[in-house]
Amino acid sequence: MNKIKKLNWLFALLVLLAAIAVPWVIKAPYHLHILILVMVWATIGTAWNLLGGYTGQVSFGHAAFFGVGAYAAGLLNLHYGLSPWWGMALGPVVAALAALPIGLICFRLRGPYFALAMLALGEIFRLMFTNLTEFTNGAKGVLIMPEITSKMFFYYVGLTVLVVTLLVTYLIVHSKIGYYLVSIREDQDAATSLGIPTTFYKNVALLPSAFFTGLAGAFYMNYVAFIDPNIVFNLSNVSVMVILVVMMGGVATTWGPTIGAGIYIALGEYFRATLGSANVLVFGILVCLIIMFMPNGIIGGLETLKQKFFRSGTGLPGGGNGEVLRS
């Protein structure tokens, strides 16, 4: 077990080193641009996964946190003349604050209430930011003049954001808290009977999830330099898309959201030229196929293959040795 753990860390380290080396090999700004978008999506996906994947509390409104994070950066610049980089500090906090009341109210209930409340929150924010024109510029959006335009710089900032998100999520999941979150997902009654305060721990998952989604939003604002409510608070292109991205990569897996984000962005870019705005269709069909044939996503499918291989090799549990119980 420990050996496997060490191998996993080694693998993660190699991936990180490779990611750090990439801009020295791939210098084309277009390719770096794609990789930066992948990192934004991987961050949102990883954050969503902590709540939706591990804790089983599906959110249909993560765009709310993404948009609030982005607007925090944009409005700081627009109204107060501060560098939008301060949004990287403010955005995540505002996103977490926006999440708190929803969690406190909805997590006391079971069933679809949280998912519905989040769906509503995303739409409410979209409408609010569209109509509070004096504060938000409304549908005209917010434009900033970036001081830095080097893609390589943004690549490394994006990579840092993603690595921090992955690391924090990993540490949460592989601790007592992680066990509690998964217990809540698997059976809330059983979790309660083990002394787990379920409402509290659902909030423990929600806050970092909103925080890192807000961080991704603030970074996005700094990078693309223009946002409007229909981009960052978009239901289908952000809130629902992040769910598909995570499902494709592998729900409740460390690398799933990152893999999913990579495929989503790559397909989108590839088919945008040939199919125009129908490019999302290809991704949609692919998600359907993945769900049909690999219900646990790409990472889950690989895991199953690995286990099959591993078990047939060593004859571990699962091999039918007749004797079911021996005491």
Place this chain on the structure above:
Amino acid sequence: MVKFFEAKNVVKRFGGLTAVNNLSFTVSQGEIFGIIGPNGSGKTTLFNLISRFFPVTSGEIHFNGQQLENLPAHKICNQGIGRTFQVVKPLRRMTVLGNVMAGAFLHTSSMGKARTKAEEIIDFCGLTQFKDSEAKSLPIAVRKRLEIARALATEPKLLLLDETCAGLNPRESEQAIGLIKRIRDAGVTIIIIEHVMKVMMGISDRILAINFGSQIALGSPQEVARHPEVIKAYLGEDHA
């Protein structure tokens, strides 16, 4: 002296239906206390009241000098009461080890300590060979055992067992009884609900028989088995 466990005039109404009607009983430390009754007589409801999954309509429940009926459900476990579920609720996509560790985390935040504790308990419950299997892949007898192991990991002083032997074949039942006795010998007090009379007669120190939520008999297994009301409830008027 403070009684170890005491239920005083406990009542639970669901609308017009009185599921538990004015039940009072005490359980002393180290005892195996059995609860029997026909289907729908309120046994599981009583467990749900003790573990605070349902609020009581009226009455008091005391444990170890603590009054339970106003605590939130997750605090019951902190007080030292563990429970299993009649319809087993394994954490399906977690391994047996993970299930038991989730219980063990009540008293520690350290992964290492939780794992050691969980491995001890898995061994105690005879689940070692299933340690790394996912809970959803287990046969029913092993799932029932896992329920017990998970509850034991929270180090309860009182364990509520809800139909641990239901659905098991005779050999598996024997093993379950052996485990329950070992748990008692390890110093855990047990309240057990069971339909299999052979099991109840064999292991209970005292038995409470209920029907329609009310007590019909309370005493040693022999007394209860001979009690005319119990025979009436189980076999009908003619046999009493």
